[in-house]
Amino acid sequence: MAYGYVDAHRLIRYRGGQARDITAFAGDLQAVDELGTLSVELSFGVIVAPWDQYVEKDIVQPGDKLRVVNHDLTVFSGQVESVTLDGGVTAYDRGWYLNKSQIILQVTGMPGDEAIRQACAKAGVGVASICSLPTKITQVWLGDTPADILGEILETVAAETGKQYQYFVRDDGLVVQELPTAALTAYHKPADNLPAFNITWALGQVSGEDSIAELRNAVVIAAEGGGKAYIGAQAKNAASVEQYGFLQYIQTVTSNPGTAQLKQMVQNLLSQLDRVGRTRTISEIWGCDEVRSGVVLNFNSPAFGVTGKHRVTRVTHHYGGAGHTMELEIEALEEPRAAGTTDTVSVYGLPAGIGTGGSSGGVTTGGTSGGAAAFVSTAMSQVGYREGAGNNNKYGAWFGMNNVAWCVIFVCWCAAQSGAPIPTKYSYVGDMSSYFQSRGLYRTVASGYIPKAGDLMIQGDRHIGIVRSATRAAVYTVEGNYSDSVATVTRYYSEISGFCTPWG
Template structure:
């Protein structure tokens, strides 16, 4: 925990063919990790000193695509992944093991299966163990041909979110796929800058705040259709006040065929509640770093004039593991209101 010690991030390289790891921290410059809530894997970049191309006396740790990388802090694993590319200038890009689920393609057919069972079937096809899964009783009937496990998982969780109103995060940890509900309790994140200084709450000292308000992801009308070739319309819903203010922005959702009318009606209401909202994001730069801050967590900010107040959901975080551990976060208010007033009109 960041409140217990001063950060000491160490970088370890493991060769493709196996063998002992090597601490390459001394070769690593300007390391950053980028964690996006909507992404399945975390990206790590840095520049490795590679002057040996011009100076034969300059050593080189031998990084190559396919090598395994780990980042540890006082024995705690912060990142574990694979090197994807190495530039002549020493630039290195690596991703955690979730990257493999974004590349390989599989064929999967499920019929009236609980969503959690559909995920297990997907993992079996993809050759990856299943870790923690929440209860996902939503029924799934679908065929995927040549889709990536990431795309399939996103489809399944989108259907679950439309029914339950909950948000989910997916990651590969310890070699297994985990799906978790986003936390509702804010994280107390601390940073200890030096051995002789006490740890402090990182939200008390923040740098530049920027951001935007956008309607690009807003939908104020929902159409439910049946599966198959006919694609019959089974239900509609919209918010007239939002349509009058922002124009018609319609999304089409296809049902699997296992839902009753009450479930269809609830899905329309849930989709409108989720998507009939402006995207209001704020980026907070130059926060002191804390390894516990990852996408999906809630941070509690004191009142300020930039709208970054109270519990804020971290949707993106960049950690910079330099001599000083700093980070930038992009946050959204999880309790943000609807785009416009008025009642939702639903017909099934």
């Protein structure tokens, strides 16, 4: 551990089976590790001067393997993805592969940990360790990445167990574990003749915010079966609704977990989401290799508004220059509920056949047509369809305007087939979004809205897609005219302008 030695980070390149220390050629070496992101990103710069015979060429090439080592400890191991003309290098660890390969996976009543193992096997990435994830998963993924599947499974498991999980990839494979709650004591030793000290004693500039952007004070557990939507359970905190307004989150399940689990899930979700988010950014703090995303640090700096246990959600390690330093984004680990607890919980149960094609019983919220589930199901049935030459496609032929960009036309076709309350006369993204804006059925990304299945994802006036599901980190869509086909896509909120909300 860093308690016993002064940092001495070295950058090692591997090419053709040969290792070479290229530390002297690399500047601005840094590694970014963010909670909820499978890959650690390493970046640095090398001198590029093709006209200068004394400057070595091709120090780093795409595909080269890299390691960052500190004494006998490997702190990064990965592969170069890109090298710019001016010498900027970007590399990722092996989690990169789980974000790239698209797979097909179908599971029925399978424990979450086994479903994740199967997803990794299809992507050719090994598994180092996965904690027990007993929640049964029933779902079909067509063209999703293992990273997307992993995120969806862990969200479902977390809702049932009330626990939080993290995942990352080491040299020996994927690791999935419960997020730690015990605080780590992180040390930095500045020089051989100086003792190591706890890095939380010395903070750089601190900034941050308290926000209700992700607060949700009402939760619904829902499922689809036989073309109908069912509510299995719902919970609400009346005091929080009174103080902050009605903010609802809907969690969908693909199988029936049972009445007891439905109650536990809805209570867990409400407890997790009904909180004011308090985040802080520490712009500079001494470095410690043991500090990675997910760890907990204990601070005692009331003057900076940072006291008690905080989880690291993002860490940027800077190597070299003034020594090993870090930038941290942290969030309070033990925040009280937003407005006390006046929770009311109602459990209705789900049909026994959910996840196996049955459709009896339950509390229905939609019919066999015209509902969000039918709309999304119609779109998903088209995944894999490809256009012909010159934008020729069946949706344009149906619309009477073939051989043009057809992302909006695809939405209109799905609406017409399913009976969804979406206009079917538009071919331009701006017209579709204006229709819903004029009716108060449009939410910007800046509002913090988490879209529901059946909402329309809008990217300015350029592109549109149909939301399958969403988390606070990403939106999962099915889109027409995506790489000339109908495909499932993962979108991040930074790519999106807003959402049309046909279902209110």
